[in-house]
Amino acid sequence: MLRSLDIRDMLIIDRLELGFQPGLNVLTGETGAGKSILLDSLGFVLGWRGRAELVRQGADQGEVIAEFDLAEDHGAWDVLREAGFTYDDALILRRINSRDGRKTAWINDRRVSGEILRAVSETLVELHGQHDDRGLLNPNGHRVLVDDFGGLSAKQSKVRSAWKDLSAAKKALKIAIARVAELQAEEEFLRHSVAELDALSPTAGEDAELDKSRRKMQASEKIGEDISKAYQALGLNGAEGNLSDAARWLSDAADQAEGTLDAPLAALDRAMAELSDAQAGVEACVDTLAFNPHELEHVEERLFAIRGLARKHNILADELGPFADGLRERLGALDRGASDLADLNADLALAQKTYDEVAGALSDARRAAAGKLDKAMAKELAPLKMERAVFQTEITLAEAGPEGIDTVAFTVATNPGAPAGPIGKIASGGELSRFLLALKVCLTGTDSGLTLIFDEIDRGVGGATADAVGRRLSQLARGGQVLVVTHSPQVAALGDHHWRVEKRQTKDATLSTVIGLSDVDRIDEIARMISGDRITDEARAAAKTLLTA
Numbered sequence: 102m103l104r105s106l107d108i109r110d111m112l113i114i115d116r117l118e119l120g121f122q123p124g125l126n127v128l129t130g131e132t133g134a135g136k137s138i139l140l141d142s143l144g145f146v147l148g149w150r151g152r153a154e155l156v157r158q159g160a161d162q163g164e165v166i167a168e169f170d171l172a173e174d175h176g177a178w179d180v181l182r183e184a185g186f187t188y189d190d191a192l193i194l195r196r197i198n199s200r201d202g203r204k205t206a207w208i209n210d211r212r213v214s215g216e217i218l219r220a221v222s223e224t225l226v227e228l229h230g231q232h233d234d235r236g237l238l239n240p241n242g243h244r245v246l247v248d249d250f251g252g253l254s255a256k257q258s259k260v261r262s263a264w265k266d267l268s269a270a271k272k273a274l275k276i277a278i279a280r281v282a283e284l285q286a287e288e289e290f291l292r293h294s295v296a297e298l299d300a301l302s303p304t305a306g307e308d309a310e311l312d313k314s315r316r317k318m319q320a321s322e323k324i325g326e327d328i329s330k331a332y333q334a335l336g337l338n339g340a341e342g343n344l345s346d347a348a349r350w351l352s353d354a355a356d357q358a359e360g361t362l363d364a365p366l367a368a369l370d371r372a373m374a375e376l377s378d379a380q381a382g383v384e385a386c387v388d389t390l391a392f393n394p395h396e397l398e399h400v401e402e403r404l405f406a407i408r409g410l411a412r413k414h415n416i417l418a419d420e421l422g423p424f425a426d427g428l429r430e431r432l433g434a435l436d437r438g439a440s441d442l443a444d445l446n447a448d449l450a451l452a453q454k455t456y457d458e459v460a461g462a463l464s465d466a467r468r469a470a471a472g473k474l475d476k477a478m479a480k481e482l483a484p485l486k487m488e489r490a491v492f493q494t495e496i497t498l499a500e501a502g503p504e505g506i507d508t509v510a511f512t513v514a515t516n517p518g519a520p521a522g523p524i525g526k527i528a529s530g531g532e533l534s535r536f537l538l539a540l541k542v543c544l545t546g547t548d549s550g551l552t553l554i555f556d557e558i559d560r561g562v563g564g565a566t567a568d569a570v571g572r573r574l575s576q577l578a579r580g581g582q583v584l585v586v587t588h589s590p591q592v593a594a595l596g597d598h599h600w601r602v603e604k605r606q607t608k609d610a611t612l613s614t615v616i617g618l619s620d621v622d623r624i625d626e627i628a629r630m631i632s633g634d635r636i637t638d639e640a641r642a643a644a645k646t647l648l649t650a
Contacts, residue, residue, distance in 0.1 A: 102582045103226070103552045104191070105168045108142045110160035111198075113613045119600070125578035127596030128586045128615070129626055134602045135613025136586045140228070140556060143167065146196045147222035148206065148215050155198050158610070162199045168192070169225055175550045176224035181208065184217050192225075194218070228554045229537055238524070238533075244467075244509035247494060250544055251470025256463040257504070263456040264503040270452040274445040281442065284435040291432045294414075298425040303407050308418035311404040317389075318397040332383045335376060344373055456501070463505045468496055471509070474543060481539035485573065486566040490515045492524075492536065534558035535566075538573050552582045559589040568650075571595035590630040594647035599623050623648065 108117040113135060130136055145155060146165035156163040169192040171177055178188055189209055196206040196218070206218045248257060284291070335341060348369045355362040411418040434441075471494035478492040491514040499508040514521040515532055524536060538558060559570045571592035577583055578597065587593055599618045604611060618626055624644045625636060632640035 102170050103167060104170050106143060107166040109164045110157040111142045111155050111163040111165060112138045112157060113611055114138060114142065115157060115612050117615055119615055121582065121584070122598045123582050124597030125575050125595065126582065126584045126598045127593045128584065128600050128602055129588070129593050129630060130602030134604045136602045138613055139602060139615065140554070140586065145198065146194050147226055148218035149222070156200050162197050164195070164197045167194045171550065177221050180220045180224060184213070224550070226552045226554060228556065229541065229558060240510050243511050244504065244507065246544060247467055247470050247474060247509050250474050251466055253463060253466050253470065256459070256466055259459040260463050260505050261503045263459045267452040267456045270449040274449050277442055277445050281435065281438040284431055284438065288435060291428055291435065295425065295428050295432055298410065298421065298428065301406055301410060303418065303421045305419050305422055308404065308407050311400050315397065315400050315404060318400065328383060328386055332387060335380050335383065340376060344369060344376060348373070460501065460506045464507050467507055467509065471496055477543040478539055481542050481573070482535070484569045485535040485539060486569060487532065487535055489517055491521065493521060534560065535562065535570065538570060542573050542577050552584065553577065555583065555585045557586055557588065559587055559592050563589065567591040588630065590627045590644065590647060593627055593630060599626070601626050
C-alpha cells in the first residue's frame with residue numbers, strides 16, 4: 102500500500118507531502134489544477150517513462166519520495182531479494198531528476214538502476230485510464246489476464262517445462278542428424294585413416310627412440326673401423342703387450358737397481374689397470390655398435406612411416422595415438438548413428454506427446470476460465486448500465502510455444518446485433534472505462550498488494566452510471582487501496598478519503614498543492630463539482646445527499 106508521497110520542485114509543485122490510506126482515495130480539482138502532475142511525479146519515482154522536463158523552473162533538481170507498507174511475502178521483496186536486498190519494515194523509493202536531465206534512484210537508501218526500479222514498481226502500482234495499454238487494449242496481455250483469473254500458474258509451469266524438454270529434444274536430434282551427415286561425408290577418410298593408423302600402431306615417444314637408434318646405427322658405420330683399430334692397438338699386439346714386456350724387463354732389473362725402479366714399476370701397474378678399463382670400455386662400445394644392417398633398414402622404414410602419417414594429418418608424431426583414438430570414436434559414432442537417431446526420435450516423440458497433453462490441458466482450463474470470466478463480466482457490466490453489451494473472450498489455436506497453443510483476445514459488442522470486434526476499436530471512451538473497471542473488479546483477487554490508480558476512467562459517464570462506477574471502485578478498494586482522479590461528483594462522494602488539487606498564484610510563480618478535505622470541506626468540493634464556480638445551496642444539498650447515500 103502507498104503510505105506517503107513527498108514531492109519537491111517538480112513542475113509546478115514546490116513542496117508537497119501526502120499521506121494516503123487504505124480504501125478508496127479520491128483526488129478532485131478543476132481542470133489544469135495539477136492532478137496529472139501528481140501522477141507524473143508518482144510515475145517518476147516508480148521509474149515509469151513520462152515527461153522529459155520535470156524540474157520546477159528555477160530549481161536545481163526535483164525529488165520524489167514514495168513510501169510503501171508491504172507484507173514480507175509481497176512480490177516486491179522477491180524482486181529485491183534477487184538484487185541483494187533483505188526485508189525491512191517499509192519500502193522507500195527515492196528518485197532525483199537534476200536540471201541537466203540526469204536521473205538517480207534509491208531503494209531504502211541503496212542506489213539502484215532504472216531496470217530494478219521498474220521491476221519493483223510493477224509489483225507496487227498499476228495505472229489505468231482510457232488509454233490503458235497494459236490491460237484491455239494490449240492483446241498480448243489478454244492471455245495473462247485469463248490465466249491469472251483461472252489460477253492456471255501450475256498448468257503454465259508444466260507447459261513451460263514440457264516446452265523446454267521438447268525444444269531440447271528437437272535440438273539434440275537436429276545436432277545428431279547434422280553430425281551423422283558430417284560423418285557420412287568423411288566415412289571413406291575415417292575408415293582408411295583408422296585402418297592405416299591401426300596397422301602402424303605408433304606409440305608415444307616411439308619417434309624419438311627410433312631416431313636415436315637410427316643415428317646410433319648410422320654413426321657406427323662411420324666410427325666402427327677406427328674403434329676396432331683402437332681396440333687392436335690396446336691389445337696384446339699393441340699397448341698391452343708393450344706394457345707387459347716393459348714391466349717384465351724392469352722387474353728383472355729391479356733387484357740390482359737398489360729401489361730406483363720401484364716407482365716406475367708402480368706407475369706401470371697403474372697404467373696396466375687403466376689400460377684394462379679402456380679395453381673394457383672400447384669392447385663394450387664395439388658390442389653396442391654391432392648391428393644387423395637389416396635392422397637399420399627396418400628402423401628407418403618405421404620412422405619414416407610414422408613421420409609421414411604425422412605430416413599427412415598435420416600433427417606431431419607423438420599425437421598420432423590420441424588422434425587415432427579420436428578417429429575411432431568418430432567412426433564408432435557413425436556406426437552407431439542409426440541406433441542413436443532412433444533413440445533420439447523416440448525421446449522427441451515422448452517429449453512431443455507430453456507437451457501436447459499438458460498444453461491441451463492448459464487450453465481446456467483456459468477455455469473454462471474464459472467462460473467464467475465472460476459470465477463474471479456480464480454480471481459486472483449490468484450495474485454499470487451496460488447490460489446489453491457483450492464481452493467475450495475468444496480463444497483460437499496458435500503456434501505452439503512455451504505459453505501453450507492458444508491466442509486469447511477480448512472482444513465486445515456494445516449493442517445487440519452489432520458485430521463483435523477488438524475492444525479498443527469497438528468501445529467508446531466511456532464504454533472502455535467501464536469495461537476496464539468491470540474487468541478489474543473480476544480480477545481483483547489476483548492483484549493482491551497492488552495499489553490501483555484510475556485516471557478519469559469515469560469520463561463520459563454521469564448520473565446513475567457514474568454512481569455505479571463509483572460503487573464498483575469502492576468495492577474494488579475493499580481490503581486494498583485505490584486512487585482515483587475524477588471529475589464525477591458521484592464517484593467523489595463514495596471515496597473513503599478525499600483530496601482536492603488546486604492551483605495558487607504567487608507574485609512570481611504558479612504552484613499546485615493538494616489539500617486533504619474534512620467532511621465539511623467535502624460538501625463544498627462536491628457541490629463545486631455539481632454546479633461549477635458558483636456553489637449554490639441546492640448544490641450543497643445535492644452534495645450532502647450524495648455523501649449520505
